[in-house]
Amino acid sequence: xxxxxxxxxxxxxxxxxxxxxxxxxxxxxxxxxxxxxxxxxxxxxxxxxxxxxxxxxxxxxxxxxxxxxxxxxxxxxxxxxxxxxxxxxxxxxxxxxxxxxxxxxxxxxxxxxxxxxxxxxxxxxxxxxxxxxxxxxxxxxxxxxxxxxxxxxxxxxxxxxxxxxxxxxxxxxxxxxxxxxxxxxxxxxxxxxxxxxxxxxxxxxxxxxxxxxxxxxxxxxxxxxxxxxxxxxxxxxxxxxxxxxxxxxxxxxxxxxxxxxxxxxxxxxxxxxxxxxxxxxxxxxxxxxxxxxxxxxxxxxxxxxxxxxxxxxxxxxxxxx
Amino acid sequence: xxxxxxxxxxxxxxxxxxxxxxxxxxxxxxxxxxxxxxxxxxxxxxxxxxxxxxxxxxxxxxxxxxxxxxxxxxxxxxxxxxxxxxxxxxxxxxxxxxxxxxxxxxxxxxxxxxxxxxxxxxxxxxxxxxxxxxxxxxxxxxxxxxxxxxxxxxxxxxxxxxxxxxxxxxxxxxxxxxxxxxxxxxxxxxxxxxxxxxxxxxxxxxxxxxxxxxxxxxxxxxxxxxxxxxxxxxxxxxxxxxxxxxxxxxxxxxxxxxxxxxxxxxxxxxxxxxxxxxxxxxxxxxxxxxxxxxxxxxxxxxxxxxxxxxxxxxxxxxxxxxxxxxxxxxxxxxxxxxxxxxxxxxxxxx
Numbered sequence: 001x002x003x004x005x006x007x008x009x010x011x012x013x014x015x016x017x018x019x020x021x022x023x024x025x026x027x028x029x030x031x032x033x034x035x036x037x038x039x040x041x042x043x044x045x046x047x048x049x050x051x052x053x054x055x056x057x058x059x060x061x062x063x064x065x066x067x068x069x070x071x072x073x074x075x076x077x078x079x080x081x082x083x084x085x086x087x088x089x090x091x092x093x094x095x096x097x098x099x100x101x102x103x104x105x106x107x108x109x110x111x112x113x114x115x116x117x118x119x120x121x122x123x124x125x126x127x128x129x130x131x132x133x134x135x136x137x138x139x140x141x142x143x144x145x146x147x148x149x150x151x152x153x154x155x156x157x158x159x160x161x162x163x164x165x166x167x168x169x170x171x172x173x174x175x176x177x178x179x180x181x182x183x184x185x186x187x188x189x190x191x192x193x194x195x196x197x198x199x200x201x202x203x204x205x206x207x208x209x210x211x212x213x214x215x216x217x218x219x220x221x222x223x224x225x226x227x228x229x230x231x232x233x234x235x236x237x238x239x240x241x242x243x244x245x246x247x248x249x250x251x252x253x254x255x256x257x258x259x260x261x262x263x264x265x266x267x268x269x270x271x272x273x274x275x276x277x278x279x280x281x282x283x284x285x286x287x288x289x290x291x292x293x294x295x296x297x298x299x300x301x302x303x304x305x306x307x308x309x310x311x312x313x314x315x316x317x318x319x320x321x
Numbered sequence: 322x323x324x325x326x327x328x329x330x331x332x333x334x335x336x337x338x339x340x341x342x343x344x345x346x347x348x349x350x351x352x353x354x355x356x357x358x359x360x361x362x363x364x365x366x367x368x369x370x371x372x373x374x375x376x377x378x379x380x381x382x383x384x385x386x387x388x389x390x391x392x393x394x395x396x397x398x399x400x401x402x403x404x405x406x407x408x409x410x411x412x413x414x415x416x417x418x419x420x421x422x423x424x425x426x427x428x429x430x431x432x433x434x435x436x437x438x439x440x441x442x443x444x445x446x447x448x449x450x451x452x453x454x455x456x457x458x459x460x461x462x463x464x465x466x467x468x469x470x471x472x473x474x475x476x477x478x479x480x481x482x483x484x485x486x487x488x489x490x491x492x493x494x495x496x497x498x499x500x501x502x503x504x505x506x507x508x509x510x511x512x513x514x515x516x517x518x519x520x521x522x523x524x525x526x527x528x529x530x531x532x533x534x535x536x537x538x539x540x541x542x543x544x545x546x547x548x549x550x551x552x553x554x555x556x557x558x559x560x561x562x563x564x565x566x567x568x569x570x571x572x573x574x575x576x577x578x579x580x581x582x583x584x585x586x587x588x589x590x591x592x593x594x595x596x597x598x599x600x601x602x603x604x605x606x607x608x609x610x611x612x613x614x615x616x617x618x619x620x621x622x623x624x625x626x627x628x629x630x631x632x633x634x635x636x637x638x639x640x641x642x643x644x645x646x647x648x649x650x651x652x653x654x655x656x657x658x659x660x661x662x663x664x665x666x667x668x669x670x671x
Binding site for chain 2: 030034035037038041042045046047048049051052055063064065066067068069098101102104105108109112113116117118120121123124125128129130131133136140143145146147148149150151152153154155158178179180182183186187188190191192194195198222223224225227228248251252253254255258259266267271274275278279285288289291292295296299300302303304307311314315
């Protein structure tokens with residue numbers, strides 16, 4: 001190799017061993033094929049959503065009789081589907097504006113509560129010394145694997161009948177009605193989120209520099225003070241990661257909402273209403289397409305604007321319960 | 322317009338109450354945690370002053386009570402986990418040995434029912450198909466795509482396209498794909514993309530979601546569509562973490578891209594691969610929304626989580642529903658043990 005390579009060109013040629021034309025052509029061909037395959041996958045992945053979006057903007061008669069790809073040869077554009085599905089008068093039209101508010105009311109506290117409780121717990125587990133600390137952590141960690149299906153039936157009966165152990169009432173029945181049922185959903189989502197939240201935040205917190213903590217202790221700062229003034233600002237990215245995670249999870253959840261929010265228009269979120277529409281009016285595509293987009297748009301915005309944090313959260317390696 | 326803000330007032334009030342409760346609980350906890358140590362500090366100071374005045378030896382300094390503090394930090398979490406997860410899980414296990422009204426013990430009847438009833442065996446088999454295909458295909462697609470777009474132009478845009486379905490709810494995704502699978506009679510124009518493709522290739526349109534077992538595979542496509550983005554992101558990060566000098570050395574040796582992939586990339590990202598497969602497997606075992614929205618579990622497409630919901634919350638069969646939930650848990654456990662062992666081995670090797 002050295003005998004054939006002129007010394008002046010070593011810098012560029014050394015990395016390409018005896019790079020003949022055939023090899024170079026081969027590599028370029030390879031990268032062409034690679035690009036092509038990647039583009040094909042990207043198209044296949046994007047086109048279903050795109051088709052639905054285009055459809056949601058077409059008039060009802062068009063959606064039901066011709067494929068959405070006809071939109072490009074015969075563009076007819078309307079926002080009527082959105083108007084109808086969000087604010088329509090008839091009971092079959094969706095009234096999604098109503099359910100949109102429900103989704104919001106469900107989601108906000110369901111994100112805030114686990115975030116606060118888990119960061120407190122994670123701090124204790126990472127930086128306080130007490131007996132049995134590791135065992136508590138392992139216990140919470142292990143709870144991640146309990147499928148939430150395991151908790152549904154008894155939790156629902158706790159809400160309606162309360163919890164008593166050997167005749168002692170530990171928690172009275174909640175007896176909620178109307179909008180108060182939101183509390184059940186918040187409670188359920190908070191419980192189900194905690195193991196993963198503690199795990200994720202503990203991972204971040206335990207990586208904070210030990211010197212920093214010890215210096216603060218030596219200065220006489222108490223634990224609550226360290227937690228508020230030092231730890232919370234430092235783990236803000238982790239809080240964001242979990243916040244987005246939990247937001248998407250709650251907003252997109254169907255199972256917990258079905259069971260604890262019920263199907264009434266007072267408390268049911270968008271997902272429940274959409275699933276219902278898809279079940280009873282599966283061919284009303286003008287409503288389903290627009291409705292699906294109404295439900296998608298908020299998580300998509302959150303996701304696209306905060307993708308960085310979300311990815312970081314994912315990369316911590318997780319098993320969501 | 323049917324949208325009246327007066328109708329929304331009680332809900333928004335409830336939201337306000339929720340936020341107030343949040344502020345009171347969390348704020349209260351923090352204030353309490355601040356005030357109590359301050360009180361003890363003052364108390365001790367007073368003791369010291371009193372001791373120095375009277376000339377008696379100062380009281381022995383009590384140890385800092387970290388345990389007490391930790392208790393307050395942990396209290397909300399531990400309490401909620403006990404009420405919301407631990408106790409219910411134990412109760413579900415007990416319920417699975419009782420009859421539908423949770424009155425009498427029936428031993429293993431519910432489990433026997435699970436494996437004897439043809440419809441339920443079908444459900445178990447479907448779940449098996451899901452949990453073998455989804456992790457495999459989704460991970461393979463994610464890996465392929467991650468390798469293809471690595472260091473390509475517009476990489477982040479290309480990744481966002483695949484990643485986006487992850488933000489879409491399973492319900493939304495199911496509607497998106499039901500539209501792809503939509504069916505019109507042969508003499509009408511097709512509105513579903515899949516049937517249009519079939520027709521333009523000269524075939525006859527089909528009711529995709531009614532034909533078993535093909536319909537299960539088509540539902541699996543939806544899950545793969547969602548999870549491939551997750552696999553891609555994690556694996557792409559793992560690929561980027563491979564040390565550049567290893568890749569460079571291999572290139573100097575003149576390996577071709579395939580050898581590079583087999584001998585360098587794949588071994589280096591093995592841990593990430595395992596995490597991805599395990600995570601997707603667990604998510605797949607619990608899949609519920611897709612089946613419910615797309616077919617409602619009809620036409621032989623039901624899976625465990627869906628059947629569990631039907632038994633417990635539609636038919637009022639608490640015993641059978643609980644047995645299915647317990648079985649789901651039993652299926653998850655070995656996967657998790659496998660992962661924990663792997664993590665341990667890595668740590669020992671690292």
